[in-house]
Amino acid sequence: MNGTELQMEVSALRERLREAEETLSAIRNGDVDAVVVSGSDNIPRVYTLETADESYRLLVQEMQEGALTLTRAGDILYCNQRFARLIGGGSAGIMGGSLRRFLDERHWQRVADMIGAEDKGEIELTGLPGNVIPVHISFSALRGGNLADVEVYCCIVTDLTEQRRTSDQLRAAHEALLLQVAERERTERLLRQSQKMEAVGQLTGGIAHDFNNLLMVITGGLSVLDRNPTPERRRKLQDAMRQAAQRGAALTRKLLAFSRQKELHAKPIIIARHVESMRELLDGSLGGDLTVKTEFEPEAWAVHVDEGELETALLNLCVNARDAMPNGGTITITARNRPGFVEYPLQGDFVELSVIDTGEGMDSETVSRCLEPFYTTKDVGKGSGLGLAQVYGFVQASGGTIQVESKVREGTKVSLFLPRSHSAVTASKESSPQVQVAPPRCRVLLVEDDAAVATLTAEMLRELGYQVLHVGSGQEGLNALAADQGSIGLILSDVMMPGGMDGLSFVRELRNDGVQLPVVLVSGYAESVRSDAESARIVLLAKPYRLDELGQTLAGVLKRSGAGPRAMSVS
Amino acid sequence: LRRVCEERLKGQYDLEVVDIYQRPELAKEHQIIAAPTLVKMLPLPLRKIIGDLADEERVLAGLDLAPKNSFCVKK
Numbered sequence: 001m002n003g004t005e006l007q008m009e010v011s012a013l014r015e016r017l018r019e020a021e022e023t024l025s026a027i028r029n030g031d032v033d034a035v036v037v038s039g040s041d042n043i044p045r046v047y048t049l050e051t052a053d054e055s056y057r058l059l060v061q062e063m064q065e066g067a068l069t070l071t072r073a074g075d076i077l078y079c080n081q082r083f084a085r086l087i088g089g090g091s092a093g094i095m096g097g098s099l100r101r102f103l104d105e106r107h108w109q110r111v112a113d114m115i116g117a118e119d120k121g122e123i124e125l126t127g128l129p130g131n132v133i134p135v136h137i138s139f140s141a142l143r144g145g146n147l148a149d150v151e152v153y154c155c156i157v158t159d160l161t162e163q164r165r166t167s168d169q170l171r172a173a174h175e176a177l178l179l180q181v182a183e184r185e186r187t188e189r190l191l192r193q194s195q196k197m198e199a200v201g202q203l204t205g206g207i208a209h210d211f212n213n214l215l216m217v218i219t220g221g222l223s224v225l226d227r228n229p230t231p232e233r234r235r236k237l238q239d240a241m242r243q244a245a246q247r248g249a250a251l252t253r254k255l256l257a258f259s260r261q262k263e264l265h266a267k268p269i270i271i272a273r274h275v276e277s278m279r280e281l282l283d284g285s286l287g288g289d290l291t292v293k294t295e296f297e298p299e300a301w302a303v304h305v306d307e308g309e310l311e312t313a314l315l316n317l318c319v320n321a322r323d324a325m326p327n328g329g330t331i332t333i334t335a336r337n338r339p340g341f342v343e344y345p346l347q348g349d350f351v352e353l354s355v356i357d358t359g360e361g362m363d364s365e366t367v368s369r370c371l372e373p374f375y376t377t378k379d380v381g382k383g384s385g386l387g388l389a390q391v392y393g394f395v396q397a398s399g400g401t402i403q404v405e406s407k408v409r410e411g412t413k414v415s416l417f418l419p420r421s422h423s424a425v426t427a428s429k430e431s432s433p434q435v436q437v438a439p440p441r442c443r444v445l446l447v448e449d450d451a452a453v454a455t456l457t458a459e460m461l462r463e464l465g466y467q468v469l470h471v472g473s474g475q476e477g478l479n480a481l482a483a484d485q486g487s488i489g490l491i492l493s494d495v496m497m498p499g500g501m502d503g504l505s506f507v508r509e510l511r512n513d514g515v516q517l518p519v520v521l522v523s524g525y526a527e528s529v530r531s532d533a534e535s536a537r538i539v540l541l542a543k544p545y546r547l548d549e550l551g552q553t554l555a556g557v558l559k560r561s562g563a564g565p566r567a568m569s570v571s
Numbered sequence: 572l573r574r575v576c577e578e579r580l581k582g583q584y585d586l587e588v589v590d591i592y593q594r595p596e597l598a599k600e601h602q603i604i605a606a607p608t609l610v611k612m613l614p615l616p617l618r619k620i621i622g623d624l625a626d627e628e629r630v631l632a633g634l635d636l637a638p639k640n641s642f643c644v645k646k
Contacts, residue, residue: 019619023605026622032605036591036598044595046606 066135066157069142072115074099077152086135086159088128099155102126115139115153122160134160211251217244249544253312266304266398268421271335271353272296274310289328292318297336303351304421309394316387317355317414324359324412332356341417343401349420350400356413362406370404391416442489442558443467445517447477447506449497457492464551466490473499474506481515488517490558495523504532511536518561520553572609572624575631609633 026032032049039045060067066083070076075098084091087102100108107123114121120138127133136158141151221241225234275294314333321331334354341350362370362377369375371392391414395402399419406412444466448454451472458468469488471477474497481488491510495503503521510519523529524543533540541553576584591598591606601610609620611634620633 015616019621022619023621027605029622031622032607034591034606036595036604036606039595042599044591044599046592046595046598 066155066159068099068155068157070099070115070153070155072151072153074112074115083157086127086133086157087125088131102128111137115155118153125157134164136160211248214244214248214251217241245544266306268302268304268423269307269310270300270302271310271351271418272300274307275314275333275335290322290325291330293330293332295332295334299337300335301337301349301351302421302423303353303398303418304423305398305400305418306394309390309397313391313394313416314353314355316391320387320414321355321357321359321412324357324361329358329411337420338417343417346399346401346417350417351420352415352417354413354415356411358411361408361410361412363408367404367406371402388414443469443487444554445477445480445484445488445491445493446470447472447474447491447493447497447503449473449494449499453494460547460550461492463547464554466554473497474501474503474509475499477506478509478513481510481513481517490554491517491519492554493519493521495521495529496525504529504536504538507536507538518557520557572630575627579631611635 027035030049034046034048036044036046061080061082063080063082066086067078067080068076068083069078076095079091079094081091084094087094099111102125103111103123104126107125110121110123113119114137118140120136122134122136125133125135138156139153142154218241221237221244224237229237272294275296279292318331318333325331332355334352334356336352338350338352341348341352366377371388375389392402395416395418400417402417403415404412405415444461446454446458446461446468448457448470449472454470454472458470461468469480469484471480474493477491477493491507493503493506497503497506501509503523507519507521510517518539520539520541521529521533522541522543522545530540539553539557541550545553573586576586589597591603597603603610603619605621607622607624609624609630611618611620618633618635620630624630
């Protein structure tokens, strides 16, 4: 080795020495985090010094979840402070012991299964003071590193106490809310009821007055008839009484329509044709210095509405228009197509039917209230407050809407938007012919509990040529039929009857007894029994009815029924 | 360390950070016995700086303040 080589070797050795001293110094000064040592199978191992993993240790100690390491048998090797606080003890007293200490038998069984299965779930821990702590617990095996050969499990424990409390509070709040909703519904029911009562109160003022006038005409007329007036006076009185009764029937129809309990039979109708056919009726009921003009779009669509209700609605609108023009004026009725009409939630093809007057008009306050039932600006006895309410009810039930425009001293325009009908228009029903029905001369069993109504009905039946057997209840009717020798060809029964057997159950009893005679039920409130009657295939006749209506109904039923000829042969 | 390199050797260095937990075989290859260790591989001679790398002067001295060539650093 020459001098140069020697110098290089000294230099290299110095460098190694410097490096060794620097390493030692760094280790002594705590400047290193880990040292590398030779490991088995020639792979170096890294030993971490405490300073290096202090942050991880702190993280585990202070995290919001309880953290444990434990053996498969449940022996706790390590627990963090959060777990110790949860259990209510010091970690030194917990480590080394079994997790079983903090579980009752039932929960321990579950946990013992969960450790090996690395499962998770909700259980209850028992704290050192004996308190129950709901927790979510999850287990996972610690694999790799120095633990490769040891079965060590990590366990994370989440305290659910707060969560349970929150959900309890939520549940309580929810229940309180339900109670409030129920209370509100109850209050709304009360409010509706009181509004109804208020309406009934107004009704007494308006309608009762009208009704009393009608009854006055009838009772007064009857007392005069008792004194045997001259034939001419008798006829006049009878006409007046008949008119009064018809007005009474119209009034109840309005009431029923208002409460929407009257049946609607919608069908396709061409408004123009219909209004023209009403022309006579309108002119008759309006009178005075009024001109009625009609302007209909030539190709106006058919609408899908109830014919009678449309008539009533138009009449109501025209009567209102007339009353708004005490000194005469013009009523214009128009109909025009409104394709693609939109007024939420309605959308589609509508026909706008308007009644326009040149009268006093209404202020905005009146316009906003004019559709309310029983709201009227007319004097007591002149209006029931049901006119526009009927119109409103009709339009609603027909799937349309209504718009009212008015200016004081200029006039009012009421527009009904009625849904277009896409079905073919059927011929309008002709008004009832006044022809007398040929008397079939069979015997009718009349079941009616009201003696006065029974007397009148029996009289009408006899007038039509029938013989009458009157009974006062369903039971009496059954008895009469049992005793009858086949003379009875038809049964006419009231629906509403006291004594536990109404008209429908009476008919059911009949059918059960094998009696297949044709039956007609009469009711002042046909809607309520309509579906039952239809399913039992019984004809319903709505009260009040005229003589010709009664005659036609009975004749029709007898004709359709196989019992007709047999009954007719009996008399 | 990265800041020092950026300030003094911008564009002229290549710094590689190795986690010896994950790559223990590299610790053996470069005869590392403690972490952190900074290894200057190029330019020669090879030099190791062990311990606190936040001491800027010490790091610069260890790197010979030689901004010419790229080098590799190992932890």
